[in-house]
Amino acid sequence: MHPIFERKTYFAAYLGAWMVVALLLAGLLRIPEMLGWRDALIIAVPLCLFYAFVCLAPWYVCRHLPLRSTNAAKLLLNHLGGAVLAAAIWVEMARAI
Numbered sequence: 001m002h003p004i005f006e007r008k009t010y011f012a013a014y015l016g017a018w019m020v021v022a023l024l025l026a027g028l029l030r031i032p033e034m035l036g037w038r039d040a041l042i043i044a045v046p047l048c049l050f051y052a053f054v055c056l057a058p059w060y061v062c063r064h065l066p067l068r069s070t071n072a073a074k075l076l077l078n079h080l081g082g083a084v085l086a087a088a089i090w091v092e093m094a095r096a097i
Contacts (some may be wrong), residue, residue, distance in 0.1 A: 023041075050093060
């Protein structure tokens with residue numbers, strides 16, 4: 001189990017921090033003045049909640065592939081592949097919303 005899930009307060013603080021990121025993203029979406037706050041939040045909150053859980057995944061990869069005993073190319077490939085996949089899913093989810 002991920003350590004963030006050990007206590008409800010840790011998890012609540014983690015999600016609270018991501019809601020701050022969602023507010024910042026909504027503010028950026030509002031800059032061209034094409035979206036109101038409601039529409040910007042409808043887009044930003046689900047994207048940030050999704051990405052909050054995506055950002056928990058590297059902990060498992062890092063536990064499985066420690067820096068000292070893993071080839072640098074394998075580390076780079078795994079982390080780069082995960083980042084590209086997460087970004088692609090995030091962009092497609094934004095398009096769907």
